[in-house]
Amino acid sequence: MSEEILISARNITKSYSLGRKKRHIAVNDVSLELYKGETLALVGESGCGKSTLARLLMRLIKADSGRICFEGTDISALSGRALKPYRKRMQMIFQDPASSLDPRLRIRDIIAEPLRVWRVCPDKTEMERRILDLLDMVELKESMIDWYPRELSGGQKQRVGIARAIALDPELIICDESVSALDVSVQAQILNLLKRLKKELGLSCLFISHDLSVVNFIADRVCVMRGGVICETADTETLYAHPGHEYTRYLLSSIPAIGDDPVS
Amino acid sequence: MSDILLEIKNLTVSVRNGKSDIPIVKGVNIEIQRGEIVGLVGESGCGKSMTARSVMGILPGPARKSGEILWHEPDGTVTDLTGLSEKALRDMCGLRIGMVFQEPMTSLNPMMRIGDQVAEVLRIHKLVRNREEAREKVIRLLKEVGIEEPALRYRSYPHELSGGMRQRVMIAMAMIGEPGLLIADEPTTALDVTIEAQILRLIRQMCVSRHMSALVITHNMGVVSALCDRVYVMYMGRIMERASTGQLFANPLHPYTRGLLSSLPRIGKNPEYLTTIPGNIPEAGREPVGCEFCLRCSDDERRCFFERPSEIETDEGHYVSCFMCQRV
Amino acid sequence: MKAERKRNTGQELFRACLHNKAALISGLIILLIILLSTFAPLFTHYDETGQDLMNRLMPPGNGHLFGTDELGRDVFTRILYGTRVSLLIALLPTALAAALGTALGICAASFRGATDFIIMRLADIMLSIPGMLFAMVVLYTLGGSLASVVISLILIEWGETARVVRSVTLKLRESEFVEASVSAGAGGLHVMIWHILPNLLPTIIVLFTLNIPASILSESALSFLGIGIQPPQVSLGLMTGASRQYLFQMPWLALAPAGMIMVIVLSFHFFGDALRDILDPGRRTA
Numbered sequence: 001m002s003e004e005i006l007i008s009a010r011n012i013t014k015s016y017s018l019g020r021k022k023r024h025i026a027v028n029d030v031s032l033e034l035y036k037g038e039t040l041a042l043v044g045e046s047g048c049g050k051s052t053l054a055r056l057l058m059r060l061i062k063a064d065s066g067r068i069c070f071e072g073t074d075i076s077a078l079s080g081r082a083l084k085p086y087r088k089r090m091q092m093i094f095q096d097p098a099s100s101l102d103p104r105l106r107i108r109d110i111i112a113e114p115l116r117v118w119r120v121c122p123d124k125t126e127m128e129r130r131i132l133d134l135l136d137m138v139e140l141k142e143s144m145i146d147w148y149p150r151e152l153s154g155g156q157k158q159r160v161g162i163a164r165a166i167a168l169d170p171e172l173i174i175c176d177e178s179v180s181a182l183d184v185s186v187q188a189q190i191l192n193l194l195k196r197l198k199k200e201l202g203l204s205c206l207f208i209s210h211d212l213s214v215v216n217f218i219a220d221r222v223c224v225m226r227g228g229v230i231c232e233t234a235d236t237e238t239l240y241a242h243p244g245h246e247y248t249r250y251l252l253s254s255i256p257a258i259g260d261d262p263v264s
Numbered sequence: 265m266s267d268i269l270l271e272i273k274n275l276t277v278s279v280r281n282g283k284s285d286i287p288i289v290k291g292v293n294i295e296i297q298r299g300e301i302v303g304l305v306g307e308s309g310c311g312k313s314m315t316a317r318s319v320m321g322i323l324p325g326p327a328r329k330s331g332e333i334l335w336h337e338p339d340g341t342v343t344d345l346t347g348l349s350e351k352a353l354r355d356m357c358g359l360r361i362g363m364v365f366q367e368p369m370t371s372l373n374p375m376m377r378i379g380d381q382v383a384e385v386l387r388i389h390k391l392v393r394n395r396e397e398a399r400e401k402v403i404r405l406l407k408e409v410g411i412e413e414p415a416l417r418y419r420s421y422p423h424e425l426s427g428g429m430r431q432r433v434m435i436a437m438a439m440i441g442e443p444g445l446l447i448a449d450e451p452t453t454a455l456d457v458t459i460e461a462q463i464l465r466l467i468r469q470m471c472v473s474r475h476m477s478a479l480v481i482t483h484n485m486g487v488v489s490a491l492c493d494r495v496y497v498m499y500m501g502r503i504m505e506r507a508s509t510g511q512l513f514a515n516p517l518h519p520y521t522r523g524l525l526s527s528l529p530r531i532g533k534n535p536e537y538l539t540t541i542p543g544n545i546p547e548a549g550r551e552p553v554g555c556e557f558c559l560r561c562s563d564d565e566r567r568c569f570f571e572r573p574s575e576i577e578t579d580e581g582h583y584v585s586c587f588m589c590q591r592v
Numbered sequence: 593m594k595a596e597r598k599r600n601t602g603q604e605l606f607r608a609c610l611h612n613k614a615a616l617i618s619g620l621i622i623l624l625i626i627l628l629s630t631f632a633p634l635f636t637h638y639d640e641t642g643q644d645l646m647n648r649l650m651p652p653g654n655g656h657l658f659g660t661d662e663l664g665r666d667v668f669t670r671i672l673y674g675t676r677v678s679l680l681i682a683l684l685p686t687a688l689a690a691a692l693g694t695a696l697g698i699c700a701a702s703f704r705g706a707t708d709f710i711i712m713r714l715a716d717i718m719l720s721i722p723g724m725l726f727a728m729v730v731l732y733t734l735g736g737s738l739a740s741v742v743i744s745l746i747l748i749e750w751g752e753t754a755r756v757v758r759s760v761t762l763k764l765r766e767s768e769f770v771e772a773s774v775s776a777g778a779g780g781l782h783v784m785i786w787h788i789l790p791n792l793l794p795t796i797i798v799l800f801t802l803n804i805p806a807s808i809l810s811e812s813a814l815s816f817l818g819i820g821i822q823p824p825q826v827s828l829g830l831m832t833g834a835s836r837q838y839l840f841q842m843p844w845l846a847l848a849p850a851g852m853i854m855v856i857v858l859s860f861h862f863f864g865d866a867l868r869d870i871l872d873p874g875r876r877t878a
Contacts, residue, residue: 045456046427058775087777100768104790113786114776153544164772183307183545184483188527188538195537210456217529217538240531254461256486258513258530 005069006172006204007057007090008033012066012076014052026052028228029066034172039198039205041219041236043212043251049228050208054174057206058090059083088118091165095177097157101149107160108145111135114167134163138193155186162193166201173198174206179214191218212255216240224248267298268336269477270319270445275331277314277323279548285328286549288314290501292331294479296445301471301478303492303509305485307524307545311501312481316447319345319479320363321353335360358385362438366450368430372422378433379418382406385441402440409436410466428459432466439470446471446478452487464490485528489513494581497521500545500556503575507582517584519561555586563588608870615866621859629675638666661835661845671852674826677738678856681811681827682804685745690800692746693753698788700754701761702780711754718751727810731819741820745807753799760795764788794871801864805857812853828853 009032015025027049034040042050055061057068059075068076075086091114094100101110111131114120121127132142138159149157158178165173175194179187195218198205209215215222215236222239224232224247232245243249277289289311296302306312318329333345335356345353357363365371373381382405383398385391392398399418406414409432422430431451438446448467452460468491471478480491488495488509495512497505497520505518516522523541543560552558558568565587573587609615628635661667696715700708718726727744734740764770764787773783812829814820821827828849835845 045458060771060775084777087775090775092772092775094768094772096768100772102769102773102787102791105786109786113773113778117773117776117778117782155544161772164776168776184485184524185307185527185541186544188529188540191529192537192540212457213529213531216531217534251457252531254458255531256461256464256484256490258485258489258525258528 004036005033006036006071008069009053009057010067010069012053012056012063012068014049014056014061014063025228027056027063030228030230031066032223032230032233034204034206036171036204037202038220039207039218041207041209041215041222042225043209043215043222044225045210045251048225050225051176053225054092054176054206054208058092058174059086060092088114088168089170090172090174091168091170092174092176093158093161093165093178096181097154097161098149100161101157103149105148106145107135107140107147107149107152110149110160111163111167114164118168120168130167134167137166137197138163153186154182155189158182158186158190159193162190162197166197166203169201170203172204172206174208176208177210178207180209180211187214194218212251224251268295269298269300270294270296270479271332271334271336272315272319273332273334275315275318275329275333277311277318277327277329279324280326280328281549284549288327288501288548289318289329292498292501292503294496294503296477296479298444299471299475299477300494301468301480301492303480303482303488303495304498305482305488305495306498307483309500309545309548310498312498313449315498316363316449316479316481319447320357320361321345321348321350355389358389358443359441360443361445361447362441362443364431364434364438364446364448364451366453368427368434368454369422371434372430374422377419377421378425379403379406382433382436382440385437389441391441402436405436405440406433409433409439409470410462411436426459427455428462431455431459431463435463435466435470439474442474444476446476447481448478449481450483451480453482453484460487461490467491485525497524500548500551502556503585504557505582505584505586507579507584511579511582515579515582517578517582517589518557518586519563519588520557523560523562605870609866612866612870614862615870618859618862618866621855622863625675625856625859626679629672629679632669632672632676636666636669636672638669661831667831667845667848670826670831671828671849674828674831674849675852675856677821677825677827678808678811678829678853680738681741681745682808682856682860685742686749686800686803686807688742689746689749689803690753690796693750693799694757694792694796696750697754697757698761698784698792701758701765702784708758712758715751715754718747719755723748723810724813727814728817728819731814736814736819736822738821738825741811741814744814745810748810749803749807753796753803756795756799757792760792761788764791798864798868798871801860801867804860804864808853808857808860 009030011029011031012027013025013029014027015023018024030053042053044050052061056063059068063076066076067074070086070089075083078086108131111134112127115127115130121130131145135142135145140156140159140163144152144156149160152160179190182190191214197203207215207219219236222234222236223230224245226247232239232243232248234244239248240252243252272292272294275289275292276287278285278287292315294302294304294315304312304315314323314327317323319333323329329346331346335343335345337343345356348356372378379399379402382402386398386401392401403414403418406417411417411429411432422433425433446467451467452463455463464487467478470476480487482488492509494508495506496503497518499520505512505516505521512521513525516525520541526539527541529538541560546559552569554570554572555561555568561568568587573585575583575585576589577583578589609619661670696711700711726748730744730747731740734743770783770787773787811820811827812832815827815829816833818833821830823830831849832846832853838845
């Protein structure tokens with residue numbers, strides 16, 4: 001992990017209108033930075049604004065105010081064409097593996113989509129080789145290249161989602177509850193895969209989750225969010241050993257312990 | 265203590281798919297003692313929900329079941345729920361067995377005040393003489409399940425409540441007929457951790473204070489550990505291991521149970537990589553002839569592929585279906 | 593196994609139709625009707641306008657399968673030729689309306705704002721006027737002819753398609769796979785062609801097949817009232833209308849074309865229903 005900042009948010013705010021004069025503030029004056037090569041986790045309960053914050057960083061939605069800097073460049077004001085180069089460098093892995101894959105496309109076309117958009121592979125054989133490489137990286141069989149998403153299990157679909165996200169060699173991967181919808185045994189496989197890929201490809205990762213035990217496994221640093229604000233940021237070890245904020249302590253104490261785990 | 269409340273004997277559920285019957289639950293035996301909280305844990309598609317639904321007689325259309333589901337009254341009479349008429353089973357369900365579902369939003373009627381919904385069971389089974397008595401009873405119960413200002417909340421609609429509150433209302437609905445058994449199907453899966461902890465505590469409290477039993481269906485080992493006295497581990501329609509919660513977590517025997525527990529990321533243990541169960545859950549109907557788990561098992565031997573292990577008792581109350589455990 | 597996976601959507605659809613009884617039977621009937629009317633001269637040696645005043649109002653038999661009408665024309669021949677018009681009416685305005693409705697629906701969903709408002713209010717207006725009444729106004733203005741029937745049917749039908757397409761598009765645009773595509777850097781047009789249109793297709797096909805019987809019925813009704821297709825052109829509705837005065841003495845004159853309308857409408861209706869079942873992704877499995 002280096003000290004270089006990859007992406008940072010400065011005082012960003014996003015609110016949604018709830019009809020007449022009422023507004024819901026999803027993200028309220030939040031600042032955070034993500035260093036190169038680290039995994040930063042955003043933790044909080046549903047509705048705390050963690051997903052909104054991730055989409056703000058990716059510029060999938062526009063902030064009301066505040067700045068987002070990618071390697072020092074302010075991208076919060078960019079739009080359309082000027083933003084496109086940054087899109088290539090940040091990719092997202094979604095929560096629901098079923099709905100994040102277009103049911104009418106083959107696995108081949110799903111993974112090829114970012115390659116096509118960026119014209120990365122000029123000829124067909126090279127494209128094919130790249131897709132097979134990616135399938136291999138996420139531990140899927142090469143024969144699955146012509147399958148449809150409905151023929152895959154949940155875990156396999158999520159692997160396709162990961163292959164699509166790393167297709168363009170991005171620098172930042174944002175995982176939005178990427179393992180929450182999976183069964184325990186599959187979740188462990190995907191977590192290991194993410195950790196291995198992150199190491200091998202030198203990725204930085206923003207990991208959004210509500211599950212503190214998963215975060216404990218994968219993250220280097222943790223941001224705890226509540227009601228649109230960050231209440232605590234700390235190293236993973238420090239946070240779990242000596243939670244500073246009262247809310248963090250409350251969250252930690254709520255996790256049901258398994259067998260004779262040391263927690264609670 | 266051998267004060268049995270409910271006994272599921274050799275329950276088999278199969279779903280018709282085209283021309284063939286695909287077994288989802290295969291000869292499951294479960295016993296629930298009076299006052300005991302039993303967990304049924306497994307991954308999606310293992311048949312745990314189907315098992316619970318068989319008890320309530322609410323299987324989806326194309327499913328067929330066989331086997332016995334025996335209900336023991338305190339006076340010693342035994343009823344087989346599978347032999348009951350629809351009407352008799354309905355009476356049973358509201359009064360002796362209550363059910364809590366996973367999704368509190370879709371299992372509550374959005375157009376009905378929550379108080380009236382909770383009171384519905386009282387009205388259907390004519391447990392109260394008049395509206396006033398019903399209202400009083402419902403308000404007392406709402407208060408007991410931790411809803412503040414119950415008299416005011418009586419008139420609320422489901423959408424006006426938070427997820428946790430709705431689940432409390434669901435629990436009140438299941439409890440109003442004062443059942444002997446509560447069946448909870450993934451009661452906290454849709455909820456946040458902090459709310460989950462509260463709901464688990466509430467279910468525990470209700471069981472203790474009313475000497476009620478519960479069958480908790482879940483995929484979450486944490487829920488099992490926090491709530492249950494005994495656990496059944498299910499994989500592909502079969503019970504792989506059953507033991508008291510303490511025994512299971514201290515000394516898991518079946519390779520599947522061990523695999524599940526080691527794939528859980530846990531706070532306080534920080535391995536570089538998690539130990540996983542290799543492979544995927546096979547599609548229903550395409551499982552091996554022998555032990556269902558043999559394809560993913562790390563210490564399988566030849567006969568696991570052709571023979572199905574029978575259940576053996578390794579310790580008092582600790583049963584496991586695995587050839588590898590017999591030698592120990 | 594490998595060969596099976598290579599099939600494209602069209603071939604898959606064809607195979608699914610072969611396996612679905614309702615789709616197979618109604619599809620075959622539609623095919624038969626199309627062949628009969630397209631190659632009408634091969635199946636009859638009469639002329640659809642050829643009068644034979646010596647043999648007026650003959651009962652079925654005697655070389656005339658369904659008898660002859662008040663001018664001695666062979667009813668069977670006229671039904672074959674009338675079916676041509678009905679099929680044209682079934683397919684042309686419905687297809688044009690589907691294309692127009694889809695385009696406008698996608699525009700409304702993509703641009704939102706004022707465009708959305710204007711298109712959708714127009715659709716609302718069209719949907720709130722009884723279709724037949726509207727068609728009658730158009731036909732009185734433009735005069736009864738094949739072209740004006742087509743125009744009025746397009747105007748009646750586009751609104752519903754636009755509505756449905758808009759709502760489905762809005763839902764698709766919110767889906768995670770579209771979000772994934774956008775975050776990969778894809779532009780609006782790419783998303784439209786790769787993700788929105790293919791996923792809209794089943795909806796459009798179903799709407800299309802269900803609109804076909806409606807078109808045929810509307811044309812028949814308009815012609816029956818005498819404001820649709822004008823003689824000497826033949827149409828099934830026109831024939832039914834012209835023979836209503838003989839309904840009790842010579843019922844075959846009205847019943848034969850009316851029966852044909854029924855057969856065509858029901859076949860398309862069942863075909864559309866079956867397609868909806870086949871295309872519903874929930875029912876499709878690997």
